[in-house]
Amino acid sequence: MEDAAPVAVVGAGTAGSIVARALASRCRREIVVFEPGGLTDDDNPRFMDQLGEATLWEDLPGPQARALGGGSAVNGLILSGEEPVWLRGLTRFARAGEEGSVGRELLAMGGRHSRLWWHSGRWNPARAMVHVEDEGRISIIRSSVERIESRGDRTFVVLDSGGAVECSHVVLCAGALVTPRILLRSGIGSRVGTGLQNHPTVTFTRRRADDDTGLFDACVVLELLEDGGKGLAVAYERMSGSISGTGMFTVSLMNPVSRGTVDLENVDFRLLGEAPDMRRMAAVVRGFVGSAVRAGIHGLADAAGADAQAVLGMGDADMGTWLESMVQPVSHATSSCAFSTDALGRIPGRPDVSVADASVLRGVPQETPAASVTIEARRIALALGEVLS
Ligand SMILES: Cc1cc2nc3c(=O)[nH]c(=O)nc-3n(C[C@H](O)[C@H](O)[C@H](O)COP(=O)(O)OP(=O)(O)OC[C@H]3O[C@@H](n4cnc5c(N)ncnc54)[C@H](O)[C@@H]3O)c2cc1C
Numbered sequence: 001m002e003d004a005a006p007v008a009v010v011g012a013g014t015a016g017s018i019v020a021r022a023l024a025s026r027c028r029r030e031i032v033v034f035e036p037g038g039l040t041d042d043d044n045p046r047f048m049d050q051l052g053e054a055t056l057w058e059d060l061p062g063p064q065a066r067a068l069g070g071g072s073a074v075n076g077l078i079l080s081g082e083e084p085v086w087l088r089g090l091t092r093f094a095r096a097g098e099e100g101s102v103g104r105e106l107l108a109m110g111g112r113h114s115r116l117w118w119h120s121g122r123w124n125p126a127r128a129m130v131h132v133e134d135e136g137r138i139s140i141i142r143s144s145v146e147r148i149e150s151r152g153d154r155t156f157v158v159l160d161s162g163g164a165v166e167c168s169h170v171v172l173c174a175g176a177l178v179t180p181r182i183l184l185r186s187g188i189g190s191r192v193g194t195g196l197q198n199h200p201t202v203t204f205t206r207r208r209a210d211d212d213t214g215l216f217d218a219c220v221v222l223e224l225l226e227d228g229g230k231g232l233a234v235a236y237e238r239m240s241g242s243i244s245g246t247g248m249f250t251v252s253l254m255n256p257v258s259r260g261t262v263d264l265e266n267v268d269f270r271l272l273g274e275a276p277d278m279r280r281m282a283a284v285v286r287g288f289v290g291s292a293v294r295a296g297i298h299g300l301a302d303a304a305g306a307d308a309q310a311v312l313g314m315g316d317a318d319m320g321t322w323l324e325s326m327v328q329p330v331s332h333a334t335s336s337c338a339f340s341t342d343a344l345g346r347i348p349g350r351p352d353v354s355v356a357d358a359s360v361l362r363g364v365p366q367e368t369p370a371a372s373v374t375i376e377a378r379r380i381a382l383a384l385g386e387v388l389s
Contacts, residue, residue, distance in 0.1 A: 006030035008167035013070015015357035015377035016173030017125035026385025037067035052241040069126035081367030094219030102247035103220035106235035109291040111222035147185040176333040195338035197364035200271040229280025
Protein backbone atom coordinates (compact mmCIF):
# COMPACT_ATOMS: atom_id res chain seq x y z
CA MET A 1 0.00 0.00 0.00
CA GLU A 2 1.27 3.46 -0.85
CA ASP A 3 2.67 5.41 2.09
CA ALA A 4 0.80 8.69 2.57
CA ALA A 5 3.79 10.59 3.98
CA PRO A 6 5.73 12.69 1.46
CA VAL A 7 9.28 12.19 0.20
CA ALA A 8 11.59 14.88 1.64
CA VAL A 9 14.46 16.44 -0.33
CA VAL A 10 16.74 18.35 2.06
CA GLY A 11 18.54 21.17 0.23
CA ALA A 12 17.68 22.46 -3.26
CA GLY A 13 21.17 23.10 -4.60
CA THR A 14 22.65 21.55 -7.73
CA ALA A 15 21.79 18.01 -6.62
CA GLY A 16 18.57 18.68 -4.67
CA SER A 17 16.94 20.56 -7.56
CA ILE A 18 17.74 17.71 -9.96
CA VAL A 19 16.54 15.11 -7.46
CA ALA A 20 13.23 16.91 -6.78
CA ARG A 21 12.63 17.36 -10.49
CA ALA A 22 13.46 13.72 -11.33
CA LEU A 23 11.38 12.31 -8.45
CA ALA A 24 8.42 14.45 -9.50
CA SER A 25 8.50 12.75 -12.90
CA ARG A 26 9.01 9.20 -11.57
CA CYS A 27 7.05 8.80 -8.37
CA ARG A 28 3.49 9.60 -7.41
CA ARG A 29 4.16 10.48 -3.78
CA GLU A 30 4.06 14.10 -2.65
CA ILE A 31 7.51 15.72 -2.68
CA VAL A 32 8.51 18.31 -0.10
CA VAL A 33 11.75 20.26 -0.54
CA PHE A 34 13.42 21.95 2.46
CA GLU A 35 15.66 24.86 1.37
CA PRO A 36 16.48 28.01 3.37
CA GLY A 37 17.73 30.02 0.36
CA GLY A 38 15.72 31.95 -2.20
CA LEU A 39 16.00 32.81 -5.88
CA THR A 40 19.03 34.85 -6.91
CA ASP A 41 19.78 37.32 -9.65
CA ASP A 42 21.37 34.40 -11.47
CA ASP A 43 21.14 35.85 -14.94
CA ASN A 44 24.13 37.98 -14.01
CA PRO A 45 27.31 36.35 -15.32
CA ARG A 46 29.43 38.47 -12.94
CA PHE A 47 29.59 35.95 -10.15
CA MET A 48 32.21 38.01 -8.28
CA ASP A 49 29.42 40.53 -7.55
CA GLN A 50 27.37 37.83 -5.86
CA LEU A 51 30.25 36.65 -3.68
CA GLY A 52 29.85 39.84 -1.66
CA GLU A 53 26.22 39.22 -0.70
CA ALA A 54 26.39 37.79 2.81
CA THR A 55 22.85 36.39 2.75
CA LEU A 56 23.87 33.99 0.00
CA TRP A 57 26.41 32.08 2.06
CA GLU A 58 26.66 29.37 4.64
CA ASP A 59 29.21 30.05 7.36
CA LEU A 60 31.54 27.23 6.29
CA PRO A 61 35.15 27.09 5.14
CA GLY A 62 35.10 28.16 1.52
CA PRO A 63 31.90 29.81 0.33
CA GLN A 64 28.97 27.36 0.10
CA ALA A 65 25.82 28.83 -1.35
CA ARG A 66 22.52 29.23 0.47
CA ALA A 67 20.19 29.74 -2.50
CA LEU A 68 17.73 27.94 -4.72
CA GLY A 69 20.12 26.12 -7.02
CA GLY A 70 22.91 26.18 -4.40
CA GLY A 71 26.33 26.37 -6.02
CA SER A 72 24.73 26.48 -9.47
CA ALA A 73 23.12 29.83 -8.60
CA VAL A 74 26.43 31.53 -7.85
CA ASN A 75 29.31 29.47 -9.18
CA GLY A 76 32.09 30.43 -11.56
CA LEU A 77 30.20 28.84 -14.51
CA ILE A 78 33.26 26.87 -15.56
CA LEU A 79 32.74 23.40 -17.02
CA SER A 80 36.27 22.14 -17.54
CA GLY A 81 35.25 18.69 -18.82
CA GLU A 82 32.74 17.48 -21.36
CA GLU A 83 29.14 18.67 -21.43
CA PRO A 84 26.85 15.93 -20.02
CA VAL A 85 24.89 14.39 -22.92
CA TRP A 86 21.44 15.30 -21.61
CA LEU A 87 22.53 18.92 -21.11
CA ARG A 88 23.78 19.27 -24.66
CA GLY A 89 23.16 22.78 -25.95
CA LEU A 90 22.88 24.36 -22.51
CA THR A 91 26.56 25.31 -22.29
CA ARG A 92 28.87 27.12 -24.65
CA PHE A 93 32.49 28.18 -24.95
CA ALA A 94 33.43 31.70 -23.94
CA ARG A 95 34.22 33.87 -26.93
CA ALA A 96 37.23 36.01 -27.73
CA GLY A 97 36.64 39.43 -26.23
CA GLU A 98 34.59 38.21 -23.28
CA GLU A 99 37.74 38.05 -21.18
CA GLY A 100 39.68 41.02 -19.79
CA SER A 101 43.41 41.61 -19.45
CA VAL A 102 43.97 38.79 -16.93
CA GLY A 103 42.30 36.29 -19.25
CA ARG A 104 44.39 37.55 -22.16
CA GLU A 105 47.54 36.84 -20.16
CA LEU A 106 46.42 33.27 -19.50
CA LEU A 107 45.72 32.88 -23.23
CA ALA A 108 49.31 34.01 -23.86
CA MET A 109 50.50 31.29 -21.47
CA GLY A 110 48.75 28.63 -23.58
CA GLY A 111 45.28 28.82 -22.04
CA ARG A 112 41.97 28.54 -23.86
CA HIS A 113 38.46 29.90 -23.54
CA SER A 114 36.50 27.76 -21.14
CA ARG A 115 33.23 25.97 -21.64
CA LEU A 116 30.65 27.78 -19.51
CA TRP A 117 27.39 26.78 -17.81
CA TRP A 118 25.95 29.74 -19.62
CA HIS A 119 23.88 29.91 -22.76
CA SER A 120 22.00 33.20 -22.84
CA GLY A 121 21.48 32.62 -19.12
CA ARG A 122 22.97 30.72 -16.19
CA TRP A 123 22.27 26.99 -16.01
CA ASN A 124 20.51 26.74 -12.66
CA PRO A 125 18.53 23.52 -12.14
CA ALA A 126 16.37 25.25 -9.50
CA ARG A 127 14.47 26.96 -12.30
CA ALA A 128 13.13 23.62 -13.57
CA MET A 129 12.25 22.67 -10.00
CA VAL A 130 10.37 25.92 -9.37
CA HIS A 131 8.48 25.26 -12.59
CA VAL A 132 7.31 21.93 -11.17
CA GLU A 133 6.39 23.72 -7.93
CA ASP A 134 4.20 26.05 -9.99
CA GLU A 135 2.41 22.98 -11.34
CA GLY A 136 1.69 21.91 -7.74
CA ARG A 137 3.79 18.74 -8.10
CA ILE A 138 6.21 19.64 -5.29
CA SER A 139 6.17 22.09 -2.40
CA ILE A 140 9.13 24.03 -1.05
CA ILE A 141 9.46 24.80 2.67
CA ARG A 142 11.92 27.67 3.21
CA SER A 143 13.67 26.23 6.27
CA SER A 144 16.93 24.62 7.32
CA VAL A 145 16.84 21.03 8.50
CA GLU A 146 18.58 20.19 11.74
CA ARG A 147 18.29 16.39 11.86
CA ILE A 148 16.25 13.30 11.02
CA GLU A 149 14.41 11.67 13.90
CA SER A 150 12.86 8.19 14.18
CA ARG A 151 9.73 7.86 16.29
CA GLY A 152 8.87 4.17 16.35
CA ASP A 153 8.80 3.17 12.69
CA ARG A 154 8.02 6.71 11.54
CA THR A 155 10.58 9.19 10.17
CA PHE A 156 10.52 12.94 10.82
CA VAL A 157 12.56 15.80 9.38
CA VAL A 158 13.27 18.19 12.27
CA LEU A 159 13.70 21.85 11.31
CA ASP A 160 16.13 24.36 12.85
CA SER A 161 13.02 26.25 13.96
CA GLY A 162 11.94 23.21 16.02
CA GLY A 163 9.00 21.98 13.92
CA ALA A 164 8.96 18.46 12.47
CA VAL A 165 7.49 17.02 9.26
CA GLU A 166 6.77 13.31 8.83
CA CYS A 167 8.22 11.80 5.65
CA SER A 168 8.31 8.34 4.10
CA HIS A 169 11.82 8.82 2.71
CA VAL A 170 14.49 11.54 3.12
CA VAL A 171 17.01 12.41 0.39
CA LEU A 172 19.83 14.53 1.80
CA CYS A 173 21.21 17.13 -0.64
CA ALA A 174 22.51 19.87 1.69
CA GLY A 175 26.03 19.78 0.25
CA ALA A 176 29.23 17.95 1.21
CA LEU A 177 29.77 19.97 4.40
CA VAL A 178 26.20 20.09 5.76
CA THR A 179 24.79 16.67 4.80
CA PRO A 180 27.27 14.76 7.02
CA ARG A 181 26.45 17.08 9.91
CA ILE A 182 22.74 16.32 9.56
CA LEU A 183 23.57 12.59 9.59
CA LEU A 184 25.85 12.98 12.62
CA ARG A 185 23.20 14.95 14.53
CA SER A 186 20.72 12.18 13.65
CA GLY A 187 23.01 9.34 14.73
CA ILE A 188 22.68 7.76 11.27
CA GLY A 189 25.39 5.89 9.34
CA SER A 190 28.98 4.85 9.96
CA ARG A 191 32.18 6.63 8.86
CA VAL A 192 30.09 9.74 8.20
CA GLY A 193 32.28 12.76 7.44
CA THR A 194 35.38 10.74 6.47
CA GLY A 195 36.57 10.77 2.88
CA LEU A 196 36.17 14.53 2.42
CA GLN A 197 38.08 15.89 -0.59
CA ASN A 198 38.65 19.21 -2.33
CA HIS A 199 40.95 20.71 -4.96
CA PRO A 200 44.00 22.23 -3.22
CA THR A 201 44.41 25.74 -4.65
CA VAL A 202 47.04 28.47 -4.65
CA THR A 203 46.25 32.05 -5.66
CA PHE A 204 48.42 34.58 -7.48
CA THR A 205 47.42 38.23 -7.75
CA ARG A 206 47.70 40.41 -10.76
CA ARG A 207 47.53 44.21 -11.14
CA ARG A 208 45.08 44.78 -13.93
CA ALA A 209 46.36 46.47 -17.06
CA ASP A 210 43.09 48.32 -17.70
CA ASP A 211 39.57 48.82 -16.38
CA ASP A 212 37.98 46.57 -18.96
CA THR A 213 36.78 43.59 -16.96
CA GLY A 214 35.27 41.75 -19.91
CA LEU A 215 31.86 40.10 -19.69
CA PHE A 216 32.68 37.04 -17.59
CA ASP A 217 34.78 37.02 -14.46
CA ALA A 218 36.46 33.74 -15.31
CA CYS A 219 36.35 32.39 -18.83
CA VAL A 220 39.95 31.41 -19.61
CA VAL A 221 41.57 28.26 -18.25
CA LEU A 222 44.94 26.60 -18.67
CA GLU A 223 45.36 22.86 -18.15
CA LEU A 224 48.69 21.75 -16.72
CA LEU A 225 49.99 18.18 -16.75
CA GLU A 226 53.15 17.97 -14.65
CA ASP A 227 54.79 14.96 -12.94
CA GLY A 228 51.49 13.06 -12.54
CA GLY A 229 49.71 16.20 -11.35
CA LYS A 230 46.71 17.46 -13.29
CA GLY A 231 46.43 21.20 -12.75
CA LEU A 232 43.85 23.79 -13.73
CA ALA A 233 44.68 27.50 -13.75
CA VAL A 234 41.78 29.96 -14.00
CA ALA A 235 42.03 33.70 -14.74
CA TYR A 236 39.74 35.95 -12.69
CA GLU A 237 39.36 39.53 -13.82
CA ARG A 238 38.62 40.73 -10.29
CA MET A 239 39.47 39.71 -6.73
CA SER A 240 35.88 40.37 -5.60
CA GLY A 241 32.82 42.42 -6.41
CA SER A 242 34.41 45.47 -4.76
CA ILE A 243 38.08 45.07 -5.76
CA SER A 244 38.31 45.59 -9.49
CA GLY A 245 41.87 46.94 -9.88
CA THR A 246 43.39 43.55 -9.11
CA GLY A 247 42.75 40.26 -10.83
CA MET A 248 44.00 36.83 -9.90
CA PHE A 249 44.94 33.41 -11.11
CA THR A 250 43.99 30.32 -9.16
CA VAL A 251 46.03 27.16 -9.67
CA SER A 252 44.34 23.96 -8.48
CA LEU A 253 45.46 20.35 -8.25
CA MET A 254 42.59 18.43 -9.86
CA ASN A 255 43.66 14.85 -8.99
CA PRO A 256 44.47 14.92 -5.26
CA VAL A 257 44.48 11.74 -3.17
CA SER A 258 44.42 13.33 0.32
CA ARG A 259 41.21 12.98 2.30
CA GLY A 260 40.03 14.89 5.35
CA THR A 261 37.08 14.95 7.70
CA VAL A 262 34.05 16.99 8.61
CA ASP A 263 32.47 16.63 12.04
CA LEU A 264 30.05 18.78 14.03
CA GLU A 265 32.73 21.31 15.04
CA ASN A 266 35.41 21.26 12.37
CA VAL A 267 36.16 20.84 8.71
CA ASP A 268 39.68 19.57 7.96
CA PHE A 269 40.33 19.05 4.25
CA ARG A 270 43.91 17.81 4.92
CA LEU A 271 44.94 19.57 1.70
CA LEU A 272 48.30 18.23 0.47
CA GLY A 273 48.29 15.84 3.44
CA GLU A 274 49.69 12.98 1.34
CA ALA A 275 53.17 13.08 -0.20
CA PRO A 276 52.04 12.56 -3.84
CA ASP A 277 49.78 15.62 -3.59
CA MET A 278 52.59 17.80 -2.27
CA ARG A 279 54.91 16.67 -5.09
CA ARG A 280 52.27 17.08 -7.79
CA MET A 281 51.08 20.47 -6.53
CA ALA A 282 54.69 21.72 -6.50
CA ALA A 283 55.11 20.54 -10.11
CA VAL A 284 51.84 22.15 -11.23
CA VAL A 285 52.68 25.49 -9.56
CA ARG A 286 56.19 25.52 -11.03
CA GLY A 287 54.67 24.69 -14.42
CA PHE A 288 52.26 27.60 -14.13
CA VAL A 289 54.86 30.16 -13.05
CA GLY A 290 57.25 28.83 -15.72
CA SER A 291 54.54 29.40 -18.37
CA ALA A 292 54.10 32.98 -17.14
CA VAL A 293 57.84 33.65 -17.38
CA ARG A 294 58.04 32.16 -20.89
CA ALA A 295 55.08 34.32 -21.95
CA GLY A 296 56.96 37.41 -20.70
CA ILE A 297 54.45 38.08 -17.91
CA HIS A 298 56.09 39.86 -15.01
CA GLY A 299 54.80 41.21 -11.72
CA LEU A 300 52.90 38.09 -10.70
CA ALA A 301 52.65 38.03 -6.90
CA ASP A 302 51.76 35.23 -4.49
CA ALA A 303 48.99 35.72 -1.91
CA ALA A 304 51.52 37.28 0.51
CA GLY A 305 52.58 39.83 -2.11
CA ALA A 306 56.00 38.24 -2.86
CA ASP A 307 57.35 37.81 -6.39
CA ALA A 308 55.88 34.55 -7.73
CA GLN A 309 59.03 33.77 -9.69
CA ALA A 310 60.72 32.88 -6.39
CA VAL A 311 59.02 29.45 -6.52
CA LEU A 312 61.17 28.55 -9.52
CA GLY A 313 64.33 28.81 -7.40
CA MET A 314 63.01 26.92 -4.37
CA GLY A 315 64.19 23.44 -3.42
CA ASP A 316 61.60 20.84 -2.44
CA ALA A 317 61.74 21.61 1.31
CA ASP A 318 61.24 25.37 0.85
CA MET A 319 58.57 24.73 -1.75
CA GLY A 320 56.75 22.47 0.72
CA THR A 321 56.83 25.17 3.40
CA TRP A 322 55.64 27.79 0.90
CA LEU A 323 52.79 25.56 -0.31
CA GLU A 324 51.64 24.77 3.24
CA SER A 325 51.31 28.50 3.93
CA MET A 326 49.55 29.25 0.61
CA VAL A 327 47.20 26.35 -0.05
CA GLN A 328 43.46 26.96 0.35
CA PRO A 329 40.30 24.95 -0.30
CA VAL A 330 37.93 26.07 -3.06
CA SER A 331 34.16 25.53 -3.10
CA HIS A 332 34.58 22.04 -4.52
CA ALA A 333 34.03 19.95 -1.37
CA THR A 334 32.94 16.37 -2.11
CA SER A 335 33.00 12.79 -0.85
CA SER A 336 32.24 13.32 2.86
CA CYS A 337 29.75 10.41 2.74
CA ALA A 338 31.70 8.34 0.20
CA PHE A 339 32.31 5.59 2.77
CA SER A 340 28.85 5.80 4.39
CA THR A 341 26.72 5.19 1.30
CA ASP A 342 26.44 2.53 -1.42
CA ALA A 343 26.47 3.18 -5.17
CA LEU A 344 22.84 4.35 -5.06
CA GLY A 345 23.37 6.77 -2.19
CA ARG A 346 21.71 4.40 0.31
CA ILE A 347 22.81 4.14 3.93
CA PRO A 348 23.08 0.54 5.10
CA GLY A 349 20.37 -0.26 7.64
CA ARG A 350 18.35 2.89 6.85
CA PRO A 351 15.99 2.22 3.93
CA ASP A 352 14.25 5.54 4.72
CA VAL A 353 17.33 7.76 4.10
CA SER A 354 19.49 8.41 1.00
CA VAL A 355 22.20 10.90 0.06
CA ALA A 356 22.45 12.31 -3.48
CA ASP A 357 24.69 15.42 -3.37
CA ALA A 358 28.43 16.04 -3.71
CA SER A 359 28.94 14.02 -0.50
CA VAL A 360 28.42 10.72 -2.33
CA LEU A 361 31.03 11.19 -5.06
CA ARG A 362 33.73 8.58 -4.47
CA GLY A 363 36.40 11.20 -4.98
CA VAL A 364 36.64 14.83 -6.01
CA PRO A 365 36.23 14.94 -9.83
CA GLN A 366 39.27 15.71 -11.96
CA GLU A 367 37.19 18.43 -13.60
CA THR A 368 35.14 21.26 -12.11
CA PRO A 369 32.56 19.35 -10.06
CA ALA A 370 29.06 20.60 -10.96
CA ALA A 371 28.71 18.20 -13.92
CA SER A 372 29.64 15.12 -11.86
CA VAL A 373 27.31 16.21 -9.04
CA THR A 374 24.50 16.65 -11.58
CA ILE A 375 25.04 13.25 -13.22
CA GLU A 376 25.22 11.38 -9.91
CA ALA A 377 22.18 13.16 -8.45
CA ARG A 378 20.08 12.30 -11.50
CA ARG A 379 21.25 8.67 -11.52
CA ILE A 380 20.43 8.22 -7.82
CA ALA A 381 17.06 9.98 -8.14
CA LEU A 382 15.93 7.91 -11.13
CA ALA A 383 16.79 4.66 -9.30
CA LEU A 384 15.06 5.89 -6.15
CA GLY A 385 12.02 6.96 -8.15
CA GLU A 386 11.59 3.37 -9.34
CA VAL A 387 11.61 2.07 -5.76
CA LEU A 388 9.31 4.75 -4.36
CA SER A 389 6.81 4.96 -7.20
C1 LIG B 1 31.52 30.24 -5.31
C2 LIG B 1 31.47 28.91 -6.00
C3 LIG B 1 32.09 28.77 -7.23
C4 LIG B 1 32.05 27.54 -7.89
N1 LIG B 1 32.53 27.44 -9.18
C5 LIG B 1 32.31 26.30 -9.88
C6 LIG B 1 32.59 26.24 -11.28
O1 LIG B 1 33.02 27.23 -11.88
N2 LIG B 1 32.35 25.08 -11.92
C7 LIG B 1 31.83 23.96 -11.30
O2 LIG B 1 31.63 22.92 -11.94
N3 LIG B 1 31.55 23.99 -9.98
C8 LIG B 1 31.74 25.15 -9.28
N4 LIG B 1 31.39 25.20 -7.96
C9 LIG B 1 31.01 23.95 -7.28
C10 LIG B 1 29.60 23.47 -7.56
O3 LIG B 1 28.69 24.53 -7.62
C11 LIG B 1 29.26 22.47 -6.44
O4 LIG B 1 30.13 21.35 -6.57
C12 LIG B 1 27.82 21.98 -6.48
O5 LIG B 1 26.91 23.06 -6.42
C13 LIG B 1 27.57 21.06 -5.29
O6 LIG B 1 26.22 20.64 -5.34
P1 LIG B 1 25.47 20.14 -4.04
O7 LIG B 1 24.06 19.93 -4.45
O8 LIG B 1 26.22 19.02 -3.43
O9 LIG B 1 25.57 21.34 -3.01
P2 LIG B 1 25.01 22.83 -3.15
O10 LIG B 1 24.82 23.20 -4.58
O11 LIG B 1 25.91 23.67 -2.32
O12 LIG B 1 23.56 22.76 -2.50
C14 LIG B 1 23.34 22.60 -1.12
C15 LIG B 1 21.99 23.24 -0.81
O13 LIG B 1 21.61 22.87 0.51
C16 LIG B 1 21.07 24.00 1.18
N5 LIG B 1 21.26 23.76 2.60
C17 LIG B 1 22.37 23.96 3.35
N6 LIG B 1 22.14 23.62 4.63
C18 LIG B 1 20.86 23.17 4.69
C19 LIG B 1 20.04 22.66 5.74
N7 LIG B 1 20.51 22.53 7.01
N8 LIG B 1 18.76 22.31 5.46
C20 LIG B 1 18.26 22.43 4.19
N9 LIG B 1 19.01 22.91 3.15
C21 LIG B 1 20.29 23.27 3.41
C22 LIG B 1 21.86 25.17 0.63
O14 LIG B 1 21.12 26.39 0.77
C23 LIG B 1 22.03 24.78 -0.83
O15 LIG B 1 20.99 25.25 -1.65
C24 LIG B 1 31.42 26.42 -7.27
C25 LIG B 1 30.79 26.57 -6.03
C26 LIG B 1 30.79 27.80 -5.40
C27 LIG B 1 30.07 27.95 -4.09
